[in-house]
Amino acid sequence: MKLFTSVNDVTDINALVADALALKKDPYAHQHLGKNKTLGLVFLNPSLRTRMSTQKAALNLGMNVMVLNIDKEGWALELRDGVVMNGTTVEHIREAAAVMGQYLDIIGIRSFPGLKDREEDYTEAIFNKFVEFCGIPVVSLESATRHPLQSLADIVTITELKTKARPKVVLTWAPHIKPLPQAVPNSFAEWMCRAEVDFTIAHPAGYELCEDFTQGATITHNQDEALKDADFIYVKNWSAYEPYGQMPEVKDEWMLTNDRLKITNDAKVMHCLPVRRDLELSAEVLDGPHSIVVHEASNRVWAAQAVLKRILESL
Numbered sequence: 194m195k196l197f198t199s200v201n202d203v204t205d206i207n208a209l210v211a212d213a214l215a216l217k218k219d220p221y222a223h224q225h226l227g228k229n230k231t232l233g234l235v236f237l238n239p240s241l242r243t244r245m246s247t248q249k250a251a252l253n254l255g256m257n258v259m260v261l262n263i264d265k266e267g268w269a270l271e272l273r274d275g276v277v278m279n280g281t282t283v284e285h286i287r288e289a290a291a292v293m294g295q296y297l298d299i300i301g302i303r304s305f306p307g308l309k310d311r312e313e314d315y316t317e318a319i320f321n322k323f324v325e326f327c328g329i330p331v332v333s334l335e336s337a338t339r340h341p342l343q344s345l346a347d348i349v350t351i352t353e354l355k356t357k358a359r360p361k362v363v364l365t366w367a368p369h370i371k372p373l374p375q376a377v378p379n380s381f382a383e384w385m386c387r388a389e390v391d392f393t394i395a396h397p398a399g400y401e402l403c404e405d406f407t408q409g410a411t412i413t414h415n416q417d418e419a420l421k422d423a424d425f426i427y428v429k430n431w432s433a434y435e436p437y438g439q440m441p442e443v444k445d446e447w448m449l450t451n452d453r454l455k456i457t458n459d460a461k462v463m464h465c466l467p468v469r470r471d472l473e474l475s476a477e478v479l480d481g482p483h484s485i486v487v488h489e490a491s492n493r494v495w496a497a498q499a500v501l502k503r504i505l506e507s508l
């Protein structure tokens with residue numbers, strides 16, 4: 194494995210999930226793989242879980258780790274080609290990525306969408322420039338349209354905790370006060386459409402995700418209908434794909450509550466975090482017995498470790 198940017202970079206999802214669960218049982222079994230190898234984690238946006246879990250995963254494998262908040266600690270990056278850099282940008286991504294590729298064996302990149310230009314975001318223009326110029330294997334730490342390490346941790350969690358061969362999994366939209374990326378729901382949908390689950394996406398009219406990510410999902414605007422008999426509920430806000438980055442008005446109440454959970458099959462509630470309490474997801478659910486959000490976050494380590502192990506084995 195030289196690239197981990199989406200489910201399309203994985204040949205056998207079940208085998209990768211099994212690797213992650215095996216590493217969870219025996220985290221330090223492969224420290225020889227990472228000896229004298231360096232992972233760089235480069236963030237253009239904030240992070241808690243991705244930063245800490247991926248660093249821990251690398252350390253478990255015997256790697257050295259460097260973390261760079263390039264938006265704060267690096268030079269102002271020029272991402273466009275063919276411009277005279279006589280403004281506020283100081284370093285072109287061509288040089289920055291190539292130089293980091295000299296210091297590192299594997300690089301992780303977090304680059305959120307601008308949510309202004311759909312073409313730029315959905316062609317992964319920024320992320321792909323890092324891939325093009327760094328010259329080493331790349332792991333997505335969340336790009337403009339996907340969050341594969343999160344999705345792998347999510348499928349590991351569902352595999353680990355399901356009580357039936359083919360559980361009903363529901364991705365439900367949730368309210369927010371500002372437009373958020375579609376990366377997490379896109380990615381979750383993409384992985385669930387390839388998993389052994391019955392997958393439903395529930396969202397208000399106007400919040401349709403890009404169809405490239407939802408082929409095979411049942412899609413409804415009726416949240417109660419979706420929640421009926423659900424085994425896992427994945428809660429997440431996202432902004433509209435069309436009109437891009439906007440927040441069309443939603444009249445109905447979409448925040449998940451204990452009352453709503455009564456129509457499910459005693460469902461386990463998931464969220465990638467960070468979560469806005471009592472805005473995106475009720476505190477009573479987060480603090481109650483249905484929430485598995487912390488367990489889900491703990492599996493980020495094993496997801497990252499399974500991916501890094503595959504990449505180290507290919508170096």
Ligand SMILES: CCC[C@H](NC(=O)CCC(=O)O)C(=O)O
Nearest residue numbers: 373374376377465466467468469
């Ligand atoms: C892992 C999730 C990262 C990011 N979340 C946010 O940007 C939340 C920001 C907020 O709630 O103000 C997102 O939705 O893609």
Ligand SMILES: NC(=O)OP(=O)(O)O
Nearest residue numbers: 240241242243465466
């Ligand atoms: N879920 C997730 O990726 O969290 P962070 O943004 O804190 O890394």
